Amino acid sequence: MNRSVGPAGSGSPATNDPRWSVVERVLASQAFSKSARLSQFLVFVCERALTGNSDQINETQVGVHVFDRHVGYNPGEDSIVRSHARLLRKRLDDYFEADGRAEPYFIRIPKGGYVPYFEPHPDTVELLPAADEPAVPLPAAPPPPDPKWRRSLYLVAVVAVVPLLAAAYLYISRSAAPDDYSRRFWGTFLSDTRPALIVPSDTALVIYEVMMGRDVRLQEYVSQGFRQNAALRGNSPSERAAALSAMPYSNMVDLQFCWQLARAPGMDLRRVSIRAPKDLRTPDLKGSNVILIGARRADPWVEIFDQANNFQGLHDDRGDYILNRSPKDGESSYYVEHKGPGAFESYAVISHVPGLGPDERALLISGTTSAGTEAGLSFLLNPEAFGAMLRTLSAGSQTIPWFEILLRAEGVDSRAPGRYEVAAWRRHSR
Secondary structure (H helix, E strand, O other): OOOOOOOOOOOOOOOOOOOHHHHHHHHHHHHHHHHHHHHHHHHHHHHHHHOOOHHHOOOOHHHHOOOOOOOOOOHHOHHHHHHHHHHHHHHHHHHOOOOOOOOOOEEOOOOOOOOOOEEEEOOHHHHOOOOOOOOOOOOOOOOOOOHHHHHHHHHHHHHHHHHHHHHHHHHHHHOHHHHHHHHHHHHHHHOOOOOOEEEEOOOOHHHHHEEEEEEEOHHHHHHHHOOOOOOOOOOOOHHHHHHOOOOOOOOOHHHHHHHHHHHHOOOOOOOEEEEHHHOOOHHHHOOOOOEEEOOOOOOOOOHHOOOOOOOOEEOOOOOOEEOOOOOOOOOOOOOOOOOOEEEEEEEEEEEEEEOOOOEEEEEEEEEEOOOHHHHHHHHHOOOOHHHHHHHHHHOOOOOEEEEEEEEEEEOOOOOOEEEEEEEEEEEOOO
16 A cells, blocks of 8 residues: 655655554555545654654644645634544544454554554454464474584674664664653652752732733842832832732642642652742752743743743733744744634643753743643643653653643633644754
């Protein structure tokens, strides 16, 4: 079978790859042979995944190459890829629960993205057909080699075995389940060997910025200069705004994340503490892994860590938006909340970046709305979706790289997300 929907030069999986053979049998099944679009969808994502081009798998690329949408179309106003993805996941589940239950691999496309995962069948060995013929007696063993050749034979054996062991190691690392990657990430970030600091957003600061019509930068925030001469019962709007900003307000989204993180299985929170951003100083961020919730406007400390990021959560006359400093094909230069037919679209960025000290790390979660931030936090606590993305980012390595993930969230309004998916991502070397 020779199917291809990708651009010229994208490459094709090896014909002897057992995973591609599974794809071909799925395409030949009754559920897929009658649906050209779903077949094209499956071929597109599987071809790129099996040829090392998983970074080309996103909603925009699927829309362009499978559904003939024009380059640069707005997926927020056209849900054809998302609706077909739901149907594709359902058809795959139906196939592997019935006709494909004996396949050596199950094809899964975790929610929140479109990169396929080839899950090895747990009972592959037992599913191999048994031989009907009696065993053929083995021939007599040849005489032992002359001792002077033994060293050469050992060398040949080592040369032959080492590549096989390396290939087996690479296969096993790439075949690890998504939740293995999620556990590895959190196990490194939250451990008993290094303290971790969670810094929720400063909701009172955002209220102050809205009332005053200006943003507070980090230097001013640390010095608290904008609150000078403020009185709790001040008469002017600026005095009342400054007094309000001094209150220790956060929001339910951030607090709910802390609560869910504490309840998640396998989390080690013995050395985790929560600090209000207005009580922090730079030395507090050294010696710890740090989780910062909110964009610069809600947590000015983010400015220290996101200077070199491609995706940055900013605010200006357009409101809150995500800046894409170096757009790839099919990506926008910025992403701003959008009210579409029957749904509200918002965005979030999750960044895994170096901390202030050696071997320290920071995790930044910022959204254009509270719904976007909540989608980002929910994604981090979803072992299947987050783990599948980490596996793609790791590209078979045991080390999780620095990364940036842009999420698109949809809901009925700006306060609560309904569903989310990965819109774009970047991987950075460590």
